Amino acid sequence: MSGETDSSGGSDTSDTPDTADTTEPTTAVAPPTPLRRRIQEVGLLVVGLLGLFMIGFIVLDWLRTLPGSVGGLAAGGFGQFLLVGAWMDFYLGTNVFRHPFMWRAIATGVLVGIVGPLVGTYLVHRQMALIGETLAHTAFAGVAIGIVVIGALGVSGSGGQLVFVALIVSIIAALGLQWLVEHTDSYGDVPIAIVLTGSFAVGTLLISWGRSFVSVPIDIEDFLFGDLAIVTADGARLVAVLSVVVVGLVAYNYKQFLFITFDEKAARVARLRVRWYNALLVVLTAIVVVGAMQILGVILVAGLLVIPVAAASQVAQGFRETLYLSVLFGQASIIAGIGVSIWQGLPSGGSVIVVAIGIYLSATVVSDRSPVLSQS
Amino acid sequence: MTTVVDVQDVTFSYGNTVALEDISLSIEAGDFLGLIGPNGSGKTTLLHLIIGLHTPDSGSIHLFGERATEFEAGERIGYVAQRSTDRGGSMPVTIREAVLMGRFTHVGHGRLGSEDHKIVDEAIERVGIADLADRPISAVSGGQRQRAFIARALASEADLLALDEPTVGVDADSREEFYGLLDELNQQGITIILIEHDVDVLTTHVNKVACINRQLFHHGDTVSFIESDALSEAYGKQSGVLHHHHP
Numbered sequence: 011m012s013g014e015t016d017s018s019g020g021s022d023t024s025d026t027p028d029t030a031d032t033t034e035p036t037t038a039v040a041p042p043t044p045l046r047r048r049i050q051e052v053g054l055l056v057v058g059l060l061g062l063f064m065i066g067f068i069v070l071d072w073l074r075t076l077p078g079s080v081g082g083l084a085a086g087g088f089g090q091f092l093l094v095g096a097w098m099d100f101y102l103g104t105n106v107f108r109h110p111f112m113w114r115a116i117a118t119g120v121l122v123g124i125v126g127p128l129v130g131t132y133l134v135h136r137q138m139a140l141i142g143e144t145l146a147h148t149a150f151a152g153v154a155i156g157i158v159v160i161g162a163l164g165v166s167g168s169g170g171q172l173v174f175v176a177l178i179v180s181i182i183a184a185l186g187l188q189w190l191v192e193h194t195d196s197y198g199d200v201p202i203a204i205v206l207t208g209s210f211a212v213g214t215l216l217i218s219w220g221r222s223f224v225s226v227p228i229d230i231e232d233f234l235f236g237d238l239a240i241v242t243a244d245g246a247r248l249v250a251v252l253s254v255v256v257v258g259l260v261a262y263n264y265k266q267f268l269f270i271t272f273d274e275k276a277a278r279v280a281r282l283r284v285r286w287y288n289a290l291l292v293v294l295t296a297i298v299v300v301g302a303m304q305i306l307g308v309i310l311v312a313g314l315l316v317i318p319v320a321a322a323s324q325v326a327q328g329f330r331e332t333l334y335l336s337v338l339f340g341q342a343s344i345i346a347g348i349g350v351s352i353w354q355g356l357p358s359g360g361s362v363i364v365v366a367i368g369i370y371l372s373a374t375v376v377s378d379r380s381p382v383l384s385q386s
Numbered sequence: 387m388t389t390v391v392d393v394q395d396v397t398f399s400y401g402n403t404v405a406l407e408d409i410s411l412s413i414e415a416g417d418f419l420g421l422i423g424p425n426g427s428g429k430t431t432l433l434h435l436i437i438g439l440h441t442p443d444s445g446s447i448h449l450f451g452e453r454a455t456e457f458e459a460g461e462r463i464g465y466v467a468q469r470s471t472d473r474g475g476s477m478p479v480t481i482r483e484a485v486l487m488g489r490f491t492h493v494g495h496g497r498l499g500s501e502d503h504k505i506v507d508e509a510i511e512r513v514g515i516a517d518l519a520d521r522p523i524s525a526v527s528g529g530q531r532q533r534a535f536i537a538r539a540l541a542s543e544a545d546l547l548a549l550d551e552p553t554v555g556v557d558a559d560s561r562e563e564f565y566g567l568l569d570e571l572n573q574q575g576i577t578i579i580l581i582e583h584d585v586d587v588l589t590t591h592v593n594k595v596a597c598i599n600r601q602l603f604h605h606g607d608t609v610s611f612i613e614s615d616a617l618s619e620a621y622g623k624q625s626g627v628l629h630h631h632h633p
Binding site for chain 1: 437438439457458459460461463465467473476477478479480482483484487490491493495498520521522535538542548
């Protein structure tokens with residue numbers, strides 16, 4: 011121990027970080043200013059309103075199929091949306107926003123841009139970042155199962171039905187993976203690697219085998235890399251419902267998730283049902299991944315859960331702020347990514363992820379702190 | 387005096403390895419118990435059994451009169467581990483947020499009210515880190531960080547503190563202050579179980595000692611512990627290494 015003497019006043023303020031401390035602060039971080047907090051809250055409010063607006067669109071899209079006056083009213087509202095789109099096309103010189111399918115894709119994107127980073131914030135800090143990737147691969151197996159089952163039954167399979175089957179398969183796989191992880195000690199990457207490759211293997215086998223007796227109505231590449239065009243009306247509707255469920259459950263369990271993420275053992279001592287919350291978190295992840303898969307594709311979907319959170323963790327000072335910034339960065343990535351995708355005619359998944367990485371790199375440059383995530 | 391912890395004939399094994407054998411001890415309200423033993427002696431296992439994280443293979447453990455594994459009032463136990471178990475080094479969480487977790491069991495899924503925030507502010511004040519409350523926990527020293535966890539236990543209104551070598555990697559001055567704080571809390575009536583390697587700390591701060599190495603070698607007040615041969619018996623031939631002189 012160095013010979014420095016502590017001021018005998020008993021105050022801690024003069025404490026220098028311990029010499030034995032490996033996580034010494036590189037800079038003195040000021041407490042969050044009210045203004046900083048205010049800007050984040052305004053940003054979140056805008057994102058929230060955008061999300062509600064998009065849910066409104068999806069609801070109108072659904073209601074307009076109903077008979078009677080409700081359907082008529084909804085069709086009128088829906089027409090207004092497309093009119094706005096037509097004006098946007100006029101000013102932007104595009105031929106995009108007047109089409110319902112484009113709005114469905116954008117709505118789906120906006121919603122997964124909210125729930126992806128929301129769930130991702132917990133996953134990243136539980137060091138479960140790759141679980142999203144794994145569940146996306148199981149969702150791919152789910153799509154394959156859907157193709158074979160729907161094809162074998164002879165019903166006309168739509169993209170929405172495939173997404174629904176993928177959802178079921180993914181949730182079952184999530185619970186199975188959780189069981190595997192609990193029975194093989196810690197979040198080792200071995201069970202993750204097994205389930206990830208295993209489900210992809212099953213998926214490719216099923217599709218190849220299924221091709222011999224059913225006509226595969228979709229392009230598998232779209233599910234691998236994501237495509238705005240594969241978002242169907244019922245796919246978008248599913249995402250809208252699931253987004254409301256995910257936001258509601260995360261808000262309801264915010265404290266419990268935070269506690270088990272930060273200090274699982276202390277949470278167990280406090281008698282939180284840690285296993286239950288872990289299971290809930292992986293199920294929520296499965297839900298989010300299946301929704302986001304349509305826009306981002308199986309291979310890239312984990313990026314939406316991880317990259318905005320990594321960016322936020324570089325600059326945020328507390329957990330709540332990390333959560334807020336993750337959602338804001340995620341939404342910015344989605345909107346800019348879809349914009350680039352439309353503008354340049356590129357796949358949406360890659361565009362979104364590249365924008366997200368741009369934000370991450372900027373955040374890393376802006377923050378002068380040591381790379382927080384690389385410390386154990 | 388009421389019994390806070392009652393351990394009766396407890397045996398516990400990891401697979402075929404016996405970690406603890408026939409341990410019986412009781413901890414009364416207001417005790418400051420030091421749990422000492424060599425590495426791998428089962429100290430942490432015993433502490434985990436006491437707070438209900440493991441189930442004993444045989445024997446029984448009662449916590450505040452209830453079976454430890456069925457004890458539901460988790461807010462009464464404040465647990466501070468060696469710093470490695472939480473994610474404070476990698477996760478952006480402010481000290482205030484960490485201390486707020488002490489209120490989580492009280493409010494469940496409900497909202498934290500102004501009363502909760504007041505209790506948290508007082509707890510942070512109590513452990514002397516009020517000026518650091520909005521700092522990320524990764525940006526403070528090891529000693530300050532462990533104080534934050536004590537504050538979390540205080541915010542939770544715990545009457546039993548279970549501390550597993552809380553000052554590993556904390557410098558000597560901060561360590562002394564930390565134990566001073568524990569003394570004060572103990573004088574206010576909080577029961578403390580402390581796993582500690584340093585015999586020096588035990589003899590100056592705690593009032594009871596349990597010395598174990600798979601079996602219980604001594605359980606009693608500190609004076610009788612110093613006079614006994616329990617330490618050398620428990621540590622076998624490697625004894626003496628940790629012994630400091632005390633007048």
